[in-house]
Amino acid sequence: MTGGAAPDWASAPTHGIVEAHSRPPADAMRILLIEDDATTAAYVERALGECGYLVERVGDGRDGLFRATEGGYDLILLDRMLPGLDGLSVVAALRAAKVQTPVLILSALGQVDDRVKGLRAGGDDYLTKPFAFAELLARVEALLRRKSAPAQEVTRLSLGDLEMDLLRREVRRAGRLIELKPREFRLLEYLMRHAGQVVTRTMLLEGVWDYHFDPQTNVIDVHVSRLRQKIDRGFEPPLLHTVRGAGYMMRA
Amino acid sequence: MLKSGFLATSTFRLALLYAVFFGASVMALLGLFYWSADRALDRQTSLAVDSEIQALQDRWRDAGLGGLTEAIAERASHPRLGDMLYLLATREGQAVAGNITAWPERVRRENGWLLFDIERRWKTGEIERSQARARSFQLPGGILLLVGRDNRERLTLRRLMIEALAWSLAAVVALGIGGGLLLSRRVLGRIDAVARVAEEIRSGAVSSRVSLTGSGDEFDRLADTLNRMLDEIERLVASIRSVTVNIAHDLKSPLARLRGRLEMASRADAPSGERRDAIEEAIEEADGLIATFNALLSIAEAQSGRSAAEMSELDPATLVADSADLYEPLAEERGLKLQTEAAPGARVRANRQLLFQALANLIDNALKYAPPGGEIRIWAGPGADGPELGVADSGPGIPAGERERVREPFVRLDQSRSTPGSGLGLSLVDAIARLHGAELRLEDNAPGLKARLVFPQTVGADRSPGNAARGR
Numbered sequence: 001m002t003g004g005a006a007p008d009w010a011s012a013p014t015h016g017i018v019e020a021h022s023r024p025p026a027d028a029m030r031i032l033l034i035e036d037d038a039t040t041a042a043y044v045e046r047a048l049g050e051c052g053y054l055v056e057r058v059g060d061g062r063d064g065l066f067r068a069t070e071g072g073y074d075l076i077l078l079d080r081m082l083p084g085l086d087g088l089s090v091v092a093a094l095r096a097a098k099v100q101t102p103v104l105i106l107s108a109l110g111q112v113d114d115r116v117k118g119l120r121a122g123g124d125d126y127l128t129k130p131f132a133f134a135e136l137l138a139r140v141e142a143l144l145r146r147k148s149a150p151a152q153e154v155t156r157l158s159l160g161d162l163e164m165d166l167l168r169r170e171v172r173r174a175g176r177l178i179e180l181k182p183r184e185f186r187l188l189e190y191l192m193r194h195a196g197q198v199v200t201r202t203m204l205l206e207g208v209w210d211y212h213f214d215p216q217t218n219v220i221d222v223h224v225s226r227l228r229q230k231i232d233r234g235f236e237p238p239l240l241h242t243v244r245g246a247g248y249m250m251r252a
Numbered sequence: 253m254l255k256s257g258f259l260a261t262s263t264f265r266l267a268l269l270y271a272v273f274f275g276a277s278v279m280a281l282l283g284l285f286y287w288s289a290d291r292a293l294d295r296q297t298s299l300a301v302d303s304e305i306q307a308l309q310d311r312w313r314d315a316g317l318g319g320l321t322e323a324i325a326e327r328a329s330h331p332r333l334g335d336m337l338y339l340l341a342t343r344e345g346q347a348v349a350g351n352i353t354a355w356p357e358r359v360r361r362e363n364g365w366l367l368f369d370i371e372r373r374w375k376t377g378e379i380e381r382s383q384a385r386a387r388s389f390q391l392p393g394g395i396l397l398l399v400g401r402d403n404r405e406r407l408t409l410r411r412l413m414i415e416a417l418a419w420s421l422a423a424v425v426a427l428g429i430g431g432g433l434l435l436s437r438r439v440l441g442r443i444d445a446v447a448r449v450a451e452e453i454r455s456g457a458v459s460s461r462v463s464l465t466g467s468g469d470e471f472d473r474l475a476d477t478l479n480r481m482l483d484e485i486e487r488l489v490a491s492i493r494s495v496t497v498n499i500a501h502d503l504k505s506p507l508a509r510l511r512g513r514l515e516m517a518s519r520a521d522a523p524s525g526e527r528r529d530a531i532e533e534a535i536e537e538a539d540g541l542i543a544t545f546n547a548l549l550s551i552a553e554a555q556s557g558r559s560a561a562e563m564s565e566l567d568p569a570t571l572v573a574d575s576a577d578l579y580e581p582l583a584e585e586r587g588l589k590l591q592t593e594a595a596p597g598a599r600v601r602a603n604r605q606l607l608f609q610a611l612a613n614l615i616d617n618a619l620k621y622a623p624p625g626g627e628i629r630i631w632a633g634p635g636a637d638g639p640e641l642g643v644a645d646s647g648p649g650i651p652a653g654e655r656e657r658v659r660e661p662f663v664r665l666d667q668s669r670s671t672p673g674s675g676l677g678l679s680l681v682d683a684i685a686r687l688h689g690a691e692l693r694l695e696d697n698a699p700g701l702k703a704r705l706v707f708p709q710t711v712g713a714d715r716s717p718g719n720a721a722r723g724r
Binding site for chain 1: 532535539542543546549550553562574577578579581582585603605606608609612613616619677
């Protein structure tokens, strides 16, 4: 995570429209965008560029695979339907060549099976078009984070004065024990593991409940607001923030 | 191009084929009859000749040559002689007595029989030629005796048979061709009627139907089946058309709002705060449109049966627990009581994601319609009709007459027009249910709606005696 360079979400006022901000180019993350649709590509390239990422764009599957195998990328954004070589074959070929760069598949095919196929082929995440840019950015950051902090057994998570003991299933804030129900604990754990990042409602539904669909009600918000009642009420500063039009973020 | 004539119809060919078979069987039948009649006559001839020989031998023994000559002369002159032939001749062949003028010349021998041609002269001067069969003996003293029988009857029989055969073959062929023509004209007429209707429908007259003769024959049954199929197709086309119209209608309003908001945002003099709000609202409208299309695509996908590949066996009770975990806070927030009854042990083959989405849709509906202080019940278990998953609420429910219609896309009851929603929720549940071979049953919860997903009884389910005994 790059210091205070994260976008200022709390004041980001609109859906999907992200204020430009600067990120030191020295540690800029390199993203390979394999996408044949020029409009989508230009939009993603510009918006991610404004967030400080270095985006390189390729228009077809064969070139994409070639560039991706050369390496040097932190993340690959891969359209599923491409001229030359389709997206799933590109991932499969990359994984067969032992290239472990995280791949986020973008697809107009959003059905349950398509998603399963995409992940099975070796994709790390799957996002259905059309998507809100906030959703894309949140998932990009989650994948980059996962890459820079390789999975290791974490037994404690902490943010500010909030501490989670994953072994004893205990949560303390400023030393005070907070009682959480099991699902609230899982929710908090997911948010804490993505501290400093925006987490969208669909990411929470996927990550905490393991279901992938668009809830038509504010079912996730109610869970979050209950959790907020328990961990933020009576404490300063608030840790669980709502990012308008995007989702939530744990931030000290 | 359809009227290529009767001769090309399969009915006519079939009729001809039948005529050939029938002719062959007539030939076989007559042949058999002829053969057995011929043999019977043959046997009769042998018997008659043999018994005559016996009688004449007796006479000869009793009364000598004179008696024999007398007996033969008597027989030969008898008016009811029939076809018997007698000849008593000297060694030189000179006739002594009998009804044959001389000893036959060209004689063939066969199994102790003599075969020769004879000519019969009638008083009218007619000459009748036929064949005779006879036995001959040499009596002591060189006298030759010949007793035989004219084969006239057999020849007549043969002629009759050939005539009968010719006539019946002619009749069979005539009837076959005539019947074939008649039959194929009738069949062709009925088929042409069906083809005409198909042609009419193709050219746009979709409510055209095949008329029935009322005889209830196979053509009527075919026409009836076709008519019912056409009714169903017409109904489906109409429903697709109404869905299309509904889509257009339901999407027009949000698109109009979207356009209006963007237009407002693009106005040069708009204050930046208002512009930002307008854009935000426009994005919300776009998200709503995307959600509608996603729901339509999900329905289409469930209807196409493509997800069937990703099925696994699961206990619906786990979905009840998951959904309660997800929805309980929201229900509580709305002042609703959420109750679950999950009896474990039921197994269904299902796509977990889709089935959960169906359950979530039913719960969304229940949350939407249950009045504050009301109650929502989610249950699963091995039901009486099969494994079952259901949601019941204490809302206004759906009138019995509307329970079929609400499954169709975009159909919303008047009382729910004011609540948000796309009118696709139940359609998706219905499509997912069908994908799983399950049935969505909408029932009265008195008050409220009871929605049950009833799955087919799984093959190979636990049918141990203990389980069976538990059945009510």
